[in-house]
Amino acid sequence: MQQTIDKSKTLDYTEIIFLSKGLGYNGVLINGMKNGVGFLTDAAGNVMNGAWVLDDFICGKIELVNGEIVEGAFRNGLLDGLGYRKYFINQDDFITEIGFYSKGKLLSGTKKSDRMSYEGNFVDGKLNGPGKVYGNNKLFLEGTFEKNELFGEGKIFHDGFLCEQGEYKNNLLHGHGKVFNWDGSISEGLYINGQLTSSKMEV
DSSP states (O other): OOOOOOTTOOSOEEEEEEEETTEEEEEEEETTEEEEEEEEEOTTSOEEEEEEETTEEEEEEEEOTTSOEEEEEEETTEEEEEEEEEEESSSSOEEEEEEEEETTEEEEEEEEOSSEEEEEEEETTEEEEEEEEEETTEEEEEEEEETTEEEEEEEEEETTEEEEEEEEETTEEEEEEEEEOTTSOEEEEEEETTEEEEEEEEO
């Protein structure tokens, strides 16, 4: 049964509003609205723990029943500012994001899966602009990206060693580039879609 709130009170006070057994809000209320630190469990079992202003959750941690965790500064229910997010892409694998958010979307920071890590600026969850990609904690790609692929000046590494550098399009050398061969030679020249069209060989 919902408790009666004395709306004439102007000082902060702690109130528990029970939605049903085990669910509800426990925190600071002012004139019946959540203001200050509070803890909310909704009817679905999602948990919000943090600070509120005029019933708006502005910072703290949200734990959803599907295992997703969202933590940081919020505006209109979405991450806005510095934040952290962890969410599952299937039963066993998950993604973690940490950085600066706007309207719930990561703009800059780091995005990690089990084997891959992306650092830089993001548009719709994909690298756009200067960035780096790591595979198994080793640098794999570095340069300018468009939708997670090298597009412009960049470098490709293998086991931490530089193996390509130059101008790229869709992760393929496209323009002037160099390939560092395993025998120590360098294949330098004009590349089109990853294929060398004119070259000079350096040893």
